[in-house]
Amino acid sequence: AQKVTQAQTEISVVEKEDVTLDCVYETRDTTYYLFWYKQPPSGELVFLIRRNSFDEQNEISGRYSWNFQKSTSSFNFTITASQVVDSAVYFCALSTSSTGNQFYFGTGTSLTVIP
């Protein structure tokens, strides 16, 4: 069975602080992809990043970085120097070779950045 756990339901930080959003996944497939999405108050989920199971390199994009560790089945997302515009709900998702195009989403982490 496939499962994604985002244990942090809500996080509040003060602007300019760094924050890490945790994502832990479960799958028996050896070929899988992990995704992060951002859902601002407007409602649309915005795709942020995709990572495949064979690529454990960390990725950095501006203030965003992602740390993928197969040993702990985690794909954590860090925002450096947070800004008010980062306030949103963030979802982690998993797709695997045995489940085709179906995604398994975590329950999301609501991030509030306080000015």
Place this chain on the structure above:
Amino acid sequence: DVKVTQSSRYLVKRTGEKVFLECVQDMDHENMFWYRQDPGLGLRLIYFSYDVKMKEKGDIPEGYSVSREKKERFSLILESASTNQTSMYLCASSLGKQHNQPQHFGDGTRLSIL
């Protein structure tokens, strides 16, 4: 850019009504999905489709049906709306048959059943 358009942002219907939620994508994607989003439960898959006239049940299909008569359009139907179907509904699409493609989402429809 991929554009997924849902016909309504907000919708209010009455118990027992038949409700149609429409979704259109403009990128010739093969796959389309309907989710509902509820606080604390994340996104739950209702139905999805890999091709025209094709549909597959997701995790919570009870009380819903879908229609895909054209590649770009995927409709969600609440046969007889009930109050427990009050929720945010999200449509998504993705390209091809590989599981590595990101899904692209519409703005969502917030549906209230009175």
